[in-house]
Amino acid sequence: MTTTTTTPAPPFGRALCAMITPFTASGALDLDGAQRLADRLVTEGCDGLVLSGTTGESPTTTDAEKSALVRAVREAVGKRASIVAGVGTADTRHTVELALAAEKAGADGVLVVTPYYSRPPQDAVEEHFRTVADASGLPVMLYDIPGRTGTRIEPDTMLRLATHPRIVAVKDCSYDFLGAQKVLARTELAYYAGCDEHILALYAVGGAGYVSTVANLVPRQLRSILDAFDAGDTARAARLQQRATELIESTMSAGLPGTVTVKALLNDLDLPAGPVRAPLRPAGLETTDGLRAAYEHLRAG
Numbered sequence: 001m002t003t004t005t006t007t008p009a010p011p012f013g014r015a016l017c018a019m020i021t022p023f024t025a026s027g028a029l030d031l032d033g034a035q036r037l038a039d040r041l042v043t044e045g046c047d048g049l050v051l052s053g054t055t056g057e058s059p060t061t062t063d064a065e066k067s068a069l070v071r072a073v074r075e076a077v078g079k080r081a082s083i084v085a086g087v088g089t090a091d092t093r094h095t096v097e098l099a100l101a102a103e104k105a106g107a108d109g110v111l112v113v114t115p116y117y118s119r120p121p122q123d124a125v126e127e128h129f130r131t132v133a134d135a136s137g138l139p140v141m142l143y144d145i146p147g148r149t150g151t152r153i154e155p156d157t158m159l160r161l162a163t164h165p166r167i168v169a170v171k172d173c174s175y176d177f178l179g180a181q182k183v184l185a186r187t188e189l190a191y192y193a194g195c196d197e198h199i200l201a202l203y204a205v206g207g208a209g210y211v212s213t214v215a216n217l218v219p220r221q222l223r224s225i226l227d228a229f230d231a232g233d234t235a236r237a238a239r240l241q242q243r244a245t246e247l248i249e250s251t252m253s254a255g256l257p258g259t260v261t262v263k264a265l266l267n268d269l270d271l272p273a274g275p276v277r278a279p280l281r282p283a284g285l286e287t288t289d290g291l292r293a294a295y296e297h298l299r300a301g
Contacts, residue, residue, distance in 0.1 A: 010190045011139055011168045012082040012109055013047030014209030015223040018055040018194075020216055020262055021069060023274035029065045033272030035076035037216075040271070042081045045223035046215060049073060050111055050141075050171075052086035054148065055213045055259050060277040063098060070105035084141055088113030092128050096135040109139045111171060111211075116149035122157045129153075133166045140166050141211075145173035145194065155179040162187035171211045172202065181205055196248040200225055200241040204234075213258040214244070214251050217265055221298060243301050247294040254290075256283055265291040 019041065022033035038049055051073060052058040052066045061069075070085050077083070085102035087110045089095045099110050112132050114125055133140045142161065146152035152174055153161070161167050162183070172180050173194035180202065184191055190208035193199045199210045203226060215222050221244060228237035251261045259276055264283035266273035268291070276282060283291075 008188070010192075010208035012084055012141065012190075012192075014226050015046050015215070015219070016048035016050055016082075016084070016192060016209065016211040017041050017046045017215035017219060018050045018053045018211050018213045019073075020259060020266070020273060021052065021056040021061060021065075022272040023277065025274060027275060027277060029061070029068065030272065030274055031068060031072040033274065034069055035072050037266075037272040038073045038076045038081075041215065041219050042077045044219040046081060046219050048082040048084060048211075049077065050084045050086060050211050051107075053111055053143070053211075054086075054113075054145070054257075055216070055262065056086060057259055057277055057280070058086050058088075060280075063101060066098065067101045067105040070102055070107050074106040082108040084109040084111050086111045086113070086143075087132070088115075088143060090115045090117050092131055095128070095132050099132055099136045099138065103136045103138050107138060109141055109169075110136070111141045111143050113143040113145060114149040114151050114153055116151070119151050122154055125151060125153060126157050126160060129161055129167065130164060133164050138166070139168045140164075141169040141171055141192070142167060143171045143173070143194070145171075147173065147175075152176075155182050158183045158189070159186060162189050169208065172198075172207075177201070180207075196222070196252060197245070200229065200237055203229055213262060214248055216262045217251070217295060218244070218247065218298060244298060247291075247298045250291050250294040254287060256287065261287065261291055264288045265295060268292055269295075 022030040024030045085107035087098035144153045169190040171194040193202040193210040196214045225240045263273040
């Protein structure tokens, strides 16, 4: 007898954008701009939006602004896309407060980064995530980005956390592909590529999709990588991933945070973005010109 198995649908969709947070020229939260940008992203292929993450400048937005952003984007996209709210801080108590606020504002899930700066040991990291997951009814996406936090979520810690019923996904920026495969092989966690250069590689070994900064710029082009792979055209999927390399490198490896480069290009394209908040500084003209050239090259392909 032949049996078939079905892979469960990713909890937040496949093609997620780590959305920037638009500000007005004076630096205030631009909710109208956020709604217009969110609508564009969903219309062009994103089935999930991650708000108030690293790209969303969460360290410099207030708790009230984070909740207002979730409410505004939910109003703009309705149920066309999932909304995952970034709630991670260096303080467990504050993170719990943000998770509860995100739930009240209408988020579908929360993104929780490893506590940063204090460099807690792995048992404390595990307890932090469990405490946040216990606090609300929302599913949790763990965010493993040791290059920014100073502490990673070790694979063995991830395996233990996978037993929690509300810890369902991972945004992987660990640059440990072997570790990611170890967890994929032994858990049901949905693994999302958090580094745009790994979109196809992680997807090909069982990843759920991506949480992409570059998707702010080219949502349709990045989704096409997953679509080609799902259609069985792996050669086309590889070509599409390779074609995006120039823009990915210009955006994410130019010596500036992705928030800075993405906002520079969105502003150049007359799309909602606005300034970055200090201590970040805007990109210069040369950087913006290079980004525009890479963007046009990808779009032309």
